[in-house]
Amino acid sequence: MRHTLSILMENESGALSRVAGLFSARGYNIESLNVAATDDPTLSRLTLVTHGNDQIIEQIMKQLNKLIDVVKVLDLGDHPHVERELLLVKIEASDAESCDSITRVSDIFRGRVVDIYHRTYTIEVTGGQDKLNAFLNAMQQHAVLEVARSGAVGIIRGSSSS
Amino acid sequence: MKLSGAEIFVECLKAEKVDTIFGYPGGAVLFLYDELYKAEDAISHILVRHEQGAIHAAEGYAKSTHKPGVAIVTSGPGATNAVTGIADAYMDSVPLVVFTGQVNRDLIGNDAFQEVDIVGITRPCVKHNFLVTRVEDLAETIKKAFYLATTGRPGPVLVDIPKDLTKDKTEFSYPETVSMRTYNPTVKGHPRQIKNAVDLILAARQPIVYSGGGVILSGASSELKTFAQELGFPVTNTLMGLGAYPATDKQFVGMLGMHGTYEANMAMHKADLILAIGARFDDRVTGDVEKFCPHAKVVHIDIDPASISKNVSVDVPIVGEVKNVLPELLKEIQRRGEKPDQQALADWWKQIAEWQAEDCLKYTQDGDEIKAQYVVEKFWEISEGDAFVTSDVGQHQMWAAQYYKFDKPNRWINSGGLGTMGFGLPAAVGVQLAHPDATVGCITGDGSIQMCIQELATCQQYQLPLKIINLNNGYLGMVRQWQEFFYQKRYAMSYMDALPDFVKLAEAYGHVGMRIEKPGDVEGALKEALAMKDRLVFMDFITKKEGNVFPMIPAGAGQNEMILV
Ligand SMILES: Cc1ncc(C[n+]2csc(CCOP(=O)(O)OP(=O)(O)O)c2C)c(N)n1
Numbered sequence: 001m002r003h004t005l006s007i008l009m010e011n012e013s014g015a016l017s018r019v020a021g022l023f024s025a026r027g028y029n030i031e032s033l034n035v036a037a038t039d040d041p042t043l044s045r046l047t048l049v050t051h052g053n054d055q056i057i058e059q060i061m062k063q064l065n066k067l068i069d070v071v072k073v074l075d076l077g078d079h080p081h082v083e084r085e086l087l088l089v090k091i092e093a094s095d096a097e098s099c100d101s102i103t104r105v106s107d108i109f110r111g112r113v114v115d116i117y118h119r120t121y122t123i124e125v126t127g128g129q130d131k132l133n134a135f136l137n138a139m140q141q142h143a144v145l146e147v148a149r150s151g152a153v154g155i156i157r158g159s160s161s162s
Numbered sequence: 163m164k165l166s167g168a169e170i171f172v173e174c175l176k177a178e179k180v181d182t183i184f185g186y187p188g189g190a191v192l193f194l195y196d197e198l199y200k201a202e203d204a205i206s207h208i209l210v211r212h213e214q215g216a217i218h219a220a221e222g223y224a225k226s227t228h229k230p231g232v233a234i235v236t237s238g239p240g241a242t243n244a245v246t247g248i249a250d251a252y253m254d255s256v257p258l259v260v261f262t263g264q265v266n267r268d269l270i271g272n273d274a275f276q277e278v279d280i281v282g283i284t285r286p287c288v289k290h291n292f293l294v295t296r297v298e299d300l301a302e303t304i305k306k307a308f309y310l311a312t313t314g315r316p317g318p319v320l321v322d323i324p325k326d327l328t329k330d331k332t333e334f335s336y337p338e339t340v341s342m343r344t345y346n347p348t349v350k351g352h353p354r355q356i357k358n359a360v361d362l363i364l365a366a367r368q369p370i371v372y373s374g375g376g377v378i379l380s381g382a383s384s385e386l387k388t389f390a391q392e393l394g395f396p397v398t399n400t401l402m403g404l405g406a407y408p409a410t411d412k413q414f415v416g417m418l419g420m421h422g423t424y425e426a427n428m429a430m431h432k433a434d435l436i437l438a439i440g441a442r443f444d445d446r447v448t449g450d451v452e453k454f455c456p457h458a459k460v461v462h463i464d465i466d467p468a469s470i471s472k473n474v475s476v477d478v479p480i481v482g483e484v485k486n487v488l489p490e491l492l493k494e495i496q497r498r499g500e501k502p503d504q505q506a507l508a509d510w511w512k513q514i515a516e517w518q519a520e521d522c523l524k525y526t527q528d529g530d531e532i533k534a535q536y537v538v539e540k541f542w543e544i545s546e547g548d549a550f551v552t553s554d555v556g557q558h559q560m561w562a563a564q565y566y567k568f569d570k571p572n573r574w575i576n577s578g579g580l581g582t583m584g585f586g587l588p589a590a591v592g593v594q595l596a597h598p599d600a601t602v603g604c605i606t607g608d609g610s611i612q613m614c615i616q617e618l619a620t621c622q623q624y625q626l627p628l629k630i631i632n633l634n635n636g637y638l639g640m641v642r643q644w645q646e647f648f649y650q651k652r653y654a655m656s657y658m659d660a661l662p663d664f665v666k667l668a669e670a671y672g673h674v675g676m677r678i679e680k681p682g683d684v685e686g687a688l689k690e691a692l693a694m695k696d697r698l699v700f701m702d703f704i705t706k707k708e709g710n711v712f713p714m715i716p717a718g719a720g721q722n723e724m725i726l727v
Pocket residue numbers: 554555556557558559581582583584606607608609610611633635637638639640641
């Protein structure tokens with residue numbers, strides 16, 4: 001099962017490698033990982049997507065909580081939450097017709113063209129993992145030059161803070 | 163008044179009441195050593211002969227007291243030499259604070275002379291570590307280091323201090339308390355889980371207490387004794403837990419696990435309730451987890467939530483300090499005024515007695531070869547079961563665990579989790595320094611003793627009267643045993659050719675050496691050695707070459723599939 005973990009931790013050098021090191025040392029998988037400071041500059045939030053059965057996820061949560069730099073760990077799947085990922089993709093259009101097709105597909109996925117250079121479009125799309133995958137699929141007929149994805153970030157719905 | 167980083171370092175140690183520090187100097191820690199030199203009345207620095215020895219000595223000091231062990235080493239090779247010891251302390255949850263020197267701050271990351279990223283290297287084998295980057299942070303960091311090392315599940319904490327910082331100056335004040343928003347170990351058991359555990363205890367018909375090193379770390383031996391005796395349940399200890407429950411008590415069924423007793427393993431296998439107390443279901447205990455304790459409900463008391471349901475799924479988890487939880491359990495049992503089925507318990511003991519009748523540790527000292535078991539048993543008798551015993555890793559370690567009956571906690575000092583050959587001698591250094599008048603034995607093997615043999619010089623410098631019992635079988639015996647059983651006797655590299663003359667070696671270091679070759683001389687030699695109160699005696703017992711440790715659960719087998727002889 002896919003789980004999205006939201007990890008609040010000290011914004012200190014070394015904290016990230018403690019988390020990443022824990023995953024590699026104990027053989028847990030990381031599908032994506034995103035980290036940045038929060039509104040409190042002494043804290044950063046790391047959103048990590050992993051896979052595992054309930055027992056493995058429970059161990060991962062406990063091991064994360066054991067790290068001294070970690071303030072709080074939340075499995076977002078346990079709560080109503082919003083999850084988003086940012087995708088940037090560079091696509092080369094072969095002719096005028098494919099230019100149209102690219103912008104049309106981009107519109108359907110609420111993407112935005114953020115750069116054009118000769119016939120190369122750079123498009124920004126946000127959404128859940130499925131949507132971004134579907135978008136990339138729809139673009140397969142064109143020459144996709146490069147993809148950069150942020151990995152998921154998420155937050156609980158409602159007024160409670162995690 | 164402003165103090166230098168080095169002065170602050172020493173003031174912090176004093177504030178933490180550190181009386182002994184184990185270490186080895188070098189360029190990056192020269193300012194620190196200069197201040198230690200001036201403070202030698204308050205803090206005695208023990209000069210080891212290898213940094214691995216410093217850490218093991220600090221471990222011996224910590225394991226035999228209830229205080230943290232403290233060590234200091236220089237940057238680069240000094241720090242990397244300490245890594246084995248740090249990993250050892252991590253696996254056995256030993257409270258240590260290790261100070262490493264680091265190159266000047268402006269050189270960090272430049273591949274400077276004797277620079278290593280020791281914080282990076284040790285990250286997976288410490289409870290926590292710090293690189294101090296400002297002298298203003300030094301005192302608070304040291305305070306945190308001691309706090310983290312000694313609270314919750316104890317463990318090693320490393321503090322890396324750049325050299326230039328130790329001469330920078332700042333105002334010094336040692337924080338009285340420390341609180342960390344990210345760290346707050348649970349010490350009291352959850353009331354609902356206590357109730358759930360008591361439900362299971364009262365319903366049990368074939369219960370067993372399985373207690374481990376956590377009981378000793380928690381200082382909860384007397385609580386364990388009261389608890390077990392109140393209920394009349396059988397008790398087994400892990401290798402790390404030996405001494406947590408008195409070995410000569412009638413409720414004790416021996417150590418469990420790969421080389422545990424038949425009765426302990428069978429009782430675990432057939433039990434309907436396992437009370438795991440400060441133990442962590444290590445693979446050397448469980449054997450094949452699929453076959454482990456098929457009939458039992460499991461209650462697990464541990465300070466570390468991550469130890470619970472890690473290897474074996476648990477019915478009632480109780481996160482908390484063993485010392486608090488056991489009395490809480492007893493109180494709840496007394497409140498209910500009930501007892502487990504006494505007839506069932508009596509039948510259970512009858513069944514256990516049948517397993518005990520197998521007498522799985524029986525051996526006979528016949529013939530003219532000395533049996534290692536005999537040496538350990540005689541040492542136990544002659545030291546009146548009251549020695550501190552350190553050990554190395556191998557067959558001799560298992561024989562020490564099986565035949566020295568520890569009645570007190572903190573007496574059995576060995577490397578359980580990491581299984582570090584070379585642990586025994588330096589650990590004994592730490593134990594003897596903490597207990598100057600006690601008998602400290604080091605039960606070792608011809609392979610292991612050579613891994614930190616240089617510490618014999620430390621023993622000479624500080625006049626430490628250790629009693630070294632070298633069970634010399636001319637083999638890396640435990641390796642050879644596995645090769646005999648599982649590799650058709652192909653003894654690849656397990657034969658110790660070219661052993662040194664240990665008697666001459668001991669003498670070269672200024673100690674007393676003895677070689678004992680006949681069974682009839684064992685007792686006399688031990689008595690003579692123990693009577694030499696102020697000398698280190700190295701007893702080289704030439705033992706049976708191809709002896710094996712029994713009983714044994716082969717790898718991958720279940721607890722009920724022991725090989726008896
Ligand atoms: C540092 C280290 N290297 C290798 C091993 C693997 N090992 C475990 S037991 C053993 C043999 C120990 O021989 P010895 O000290 O003579 O003890 P014996 O088994 O003969 O009693 C070895 C090599 C280890 N535990 N530690």
